[in-house]
Amino acid sequence: MIADWYARVKTNIEKVIVGQEAAIELLLAGFLAGGHVLLEDVPGTGKTMLARSLARSLGLEFKRVQFTPDLLPSDLTGVNVWQGGEFRFVPGPVFTQVLLADEINRATPKTQSALLEAMAEGQVTVDGETRRLAQPFFVVATQNPIEMDGTFPLPEAQLDRFLMRLRLGYPDEEGEARLLERMRGLHPIEELEPVSDAGEVLEARRRVLEVRVEPELAGYAVRLVRATRAENDVALGASPRAALDLQRTAMALAAVAGRDYLLPDDVKKAAGPVLEHRLIIRPEVRLEGTDAAAVIERILRAVPVPSEEVG
Amino acid sequence: MIVLYGLALALFALVTPPALWPGAAAFVIAWALFPRWRAHLAWAAPLFPLYLLYGVNLQDAAAMKQLAWLAIRLTSGLLAFAYSAALAEGSARAAPLPFLLWALLSRPTGGVLALGLLAWAGWVYLLNRRESRRLGTPFFPQRRALALAAAGLLLAAAGLATLGGFAPRFSHTPAHTLEAPALPANTPVTPVGGDGSRQAPPAGRPVALPAWQQQAFRALWLLTSLALPVLLALLIALWWRMLKTPAEKRPADRRSLELVLLSLLSVLAGGFWLALFAYTKGGAAGAAAGAAPAAAGGAPGGPAAPAAGHTPGNGPGLVLILGMLGVLLLTLFFAYLAYRLLRTEPLAAAEAAEAGAKGGRRPVFAGRVRAAYREFLRLMRGRVPISRSETPREYAARLARLRPRLSAAVRELTGLYEPVRYGGLADQTEAERAEALVRRIARELENEEEAT
Numbered sequence: 001m002i003a004d005w006y007a008r009v010k011t012n013i014e015k016v017i018v019g020q021e022a023a024i025e026l027l028l029a030g031f032l033a034g035g036h037v038l039l040e041d042v043p044g045t046g047k048t049m050l051a052r053s054l055a056r057s058l059g060l061e062f063k064r065v066q067f068t069p070d071l072l073p074s075d076l077t078g079v080n081v082w083q084g085g086e087f088r089f090v091p092g093p094v095f096t097q098v099l100l101a102d103e104i105n106r107a108t109p110k111t112q113s114a115l116l117e118a119m120a121e122g123q124v125t126v127d128g129e130t131r132r133l134a135q136p137f138f139v140v141a142t143q144n145p146i147e148m149d150g151t152f153p154l155p156e157a158q159l160d161r162f163l164m165r166l167r168l169g170y171p172d173e174e175g176e177a178r179l180l181e182r183m184r185g186l187h188p189i190e191e192l193e194p195v196s197d198a199g200e201v202l203e204a205r206r207r208v209l210e211v212r213v214e215p216e217l218a219g220y221a222v223r224l225v226r227a228t229r230a231e232n233d234v235a236l237g238a239s240p241r242a243a244l245d246l247q248r249t250a251m252a253l254a255a256v257a258g259r260d261y262l263l264p265d266d267v268k269k270a271a272g273p274v275l276e277h278r279l280i281i282r283p284e285v286r287l288e289g290t291d292a293a294a295v296i297e298r299i300l301r302a303v304p305v306p307s308e309e310v311g
Numbered sequence: 312m313i314v315l316y317g318l319a320l321a322l323f324a325l326v327t328p329p330a331l332w333p334g335a336a337a338f339v340i341a342w343a344l345f346p347r348w349r350a351h352l353a354w355a356a357p358l359f360p361l362y363l364l365y366g367v368n369l370q371d372a373a374a375m376k377q378l379a380w381l382a383i384r385l386t387s388g389l390l391a392f393a394y395s396a397a398l399a400e401g402s403a404r405a406a407p408l409p410f411l412l413w414a415l416l417s418r419p420t421g422g423v424l425a426l427g428l429l430a431w432a433g434w435v436y437l438l439n440r441r442e443s444r445r446l447g448t449p450f451f452p453q454r455r456a457l458a459l460a461a462a463g464l465l466l467a468a469a470g471l472a473t474l475g476g477f478a479p480r481f482s483h484t485p486a487h488t489l490e491a492p493a494l495p496a497n498t499p500v501t502p503v504g505g506d507g508s509r510q511a512p513p514a515g516r517p518v519a520l521p522a523w524q525q526q527a528f529r530a531l532w533l534l535t536s537l538a539l540p541v542l543l544a545l546l547i548a549l550w551w552r553m554l555k556t557p558a559e560k561r562p563a564d565r566r567s568l569e570l571v572l573l574s575l576l577s578v579l580a581g582g583f584w585l586a587l588f589a590y591t592k593g594g595a596a597g598a599a600a601g602a603a604p605a606a607a608g609g610a611p612g613g614p615a616a617p618a619a620g621h622t623p624g625n626g627p628g629l630v631l632i633l634g635m636l637g638v639l640l641l642t643l644f645f646a647y648l649a650y651r652l653l654r655t656e657p658l659a660a661a662e663a664a665e666a667g668a669k670g671g672r673r674p675v676f677a678g679r680v681r682a683a684y685r686e687f688l689r690l691m692r693g694r695v696p697i698s699r700s701e702t703p704r705e706y707a708a709r710l711a712r713l714r715p716r717l718s719a720a721v722r723e724l725t726g727l728y729e730p731v732r733y734g735g736l737a738d739q740t741e742a743e744r745a746e747a748l749v750r751r752i753a754r755e756l757e758n759e760e761e762a763t
Contacts (some may be wrong), residue, residue: 018363212733212734214732214733226445259730259734260734261730261733261734261735262733263704263733264702264733265704265705268702300700301700303700304699304700305699305701305702307697307703307732308681308684308688308732309685310685310688310692311691
């Protein structure tokens with residue numbers, strides 16, 4: 001069932017986004033796993049369009065907020081206004097189903113943390129009153145890794161709230177040519193029709209939880225996460241929440257592949273996107289050119305995969 | 312497999328008198344001919360010495376003692392054999408070890424130990440060769456196996472020399488002669504020979520049990536006496552339940568009924584031998600009184616009778632205790648089986664229904680798929696070994712690059728293996744397909760290597 005759903009949604013998104021099959025798969029897996037995704041790449045790689053096409057394909061309500069230094073928390077969450085002799089709550093853009101937080105690192109930490117409660121708890125508190133957000137609630141945040149002037153890098157606590165970080169990268173030559181061809185007329189996003197709805201999405205999320213996880217594979221995920229803490233090149237390793245997210249993402253990847261059981265390959269595929277942004281690499285090591293991706297790769301090559309023992 | 316059974320019989324013949332050979336042969340033949348009955352045969356081991364009763368004078372205390380002793384030796388030997396053979400069926404390397412231990416206890420000489428080791432090495436060799444043939448792979452004994460076989464041969468030679476002319480006993484005289492019933496206390500225990508082996512005491516020379524053995528014997532006797540009625544009660548409950556169950560709801564294959572019948576018979580036989588043994592170990596006064604119920608009824612309640620007015624007999628106390636312990640364990644085992652049967656019959660039915668719903672997917676087939684994949688990894692170990700951090704799928708992809716001719720078979724095998732290893736069960740078709748793929752891969756490898 002999930003595999004059919006995935007094929008439908010993916011095909012629909014690919015009408016707009018070209019040459020990003022791997023990113024689309026991971027984005028949808030992150031969405032099914034109930035997490036939030038940080039898209040990090042240079043401008044013009046299709047981050048915003050990916051989020052929009054996802055929301056439209058799923059038939060979900062979509063809102064976009066451009067994060068700027070003067071953005072206030074209330075601009076995000078909403079405010080109580082005096083109207084007709086009483087306070088009336090005017091919901092902010094966070095009250096949606098797919099929220100695109102564009103250039104999230106341009107807002108102040110105060111505004112960033114306002115998003116934190118929404119992401120972690122699925123609720124916002126305004127003037128002491130807590131309000132639930134609609135389900136499913138999915139945050140796609142973007143940030144530009146190059147231009148750092150006037151930005152407020154996300155603190156580790158907030159980075160940890162993102163299930164995964166994806167880098168889209170540039171499409172290959174053939175993909176870029178296809179992109180030009182496709183954009184000659186009306187932008188395809190305008191013609192994109194929903195192929196799913198909120199009910200189906202929630203059912204798919206529930207089904208993901210039924211994916212069978214062999215205890216040894218759960219142990220494998222834990223060993224990978226713990227290995228990040230033992231790495232000499234890492235100042236801060238991945239948290240237990242990272243282990244949970246790694247397992248959930250791997251389960252979602254198994255589900256979109258049409259399996260009801262987890263493979264070590266799912267864990268490996270999820271490891272980079274789920275763990276990389278949570279590691280803090282020692283500055284001196286970073287200067288030598290080693291990044292989190294290299295550390296994860298090294299760990300994946302070192303930790304034994306549960307398989308058969310041959311005498 | 313016939314070679315293995317022959318080997319086991321040869322070992323059995325070495326350590327037992329010829330009087331036991333018919334029972335052992337009958338058991339082994341039945342074992343080989345009726346594989347589906349093996350579990351029942353193991354439980355029915357105490358039935359096999361019954362033929363020893365033929366022509367025995369029940370008034371002859373010495374003959375009765377010898378009979379009881381022989382029955383215990385045969386029963387314990389058959390159980391040791393059954394256990395070893397069951398292990399061998401699963402290709403366990405330690406398969407003959409229980410049998411070897413039994414032989415060692417029966418005749419603790421260096422010769423038997425050496426022969427046992429030799430048998431073990433031979434067994435391992437034959438099993439590996441058979442497995443290789445089954446999988447269609449070339450058979451190359453590992454260095455470790457060869458070293459073990461060489462050590463076994465050396466020990467065997469030394470053992471044969473120790474035996475001094477290789478003289479297996481062809482008489483009814485047991486290794487540990489049971490003594491005359493009327494024995495004074497505080498006489499020395501069985502002497503130990505210079506080579507560490509127990510020596511049979513001279514005929515008629517009285518030997519007493521040490522105090523700790525007396526205590527242990529009494530405790531075991533008490534436990535056995537308590538366990539038997541409990542077991543009987545369980546069996547009766549089982550019978551009652553079977554009778555009350557409408558015929559259409561009874562298990563279709565009637566295996567439960569067979570189990571009940573055989574376990575009941577076995578317990579009766581066990582009780583009988585216990586009674587006989589206890590009687591022969593008792594005082595002279597009790598001999599005449601105890602003989603009749605033991606021989607006529609054979610009821611498990613019988614053994615308790617000689618206990619009144621009887622002290623545990625004298626003789627090789629360790630053997631006595633081991634025998635009693637064996638019967639006790641057997642009794643408890645039966646009780647456990649009956650308990651499991653009472654508890655798990657509905658579960659088994661549900662399990663079977665579930666297996667049917669899953670299209671015959673069972674753990675046993677999953678085990679075969681995994682075994683086939685292990686064999687595949689073993690084949691590749693000396694060629695392109697899998698890395699510890701490599702998933703089966705990554706390994707298949709790497710092999711596809713390095714050995715393109717194997718690519719299709721390896722991918723298919725991996726596709727069969729993954730759902731079993733990480734997902735659960737398999738069916739018979741998948742198991743057979745996996746085994747066929749491993750054979751194909753082995754052939755491909757051989758062809759490749761011959762070509763190069």
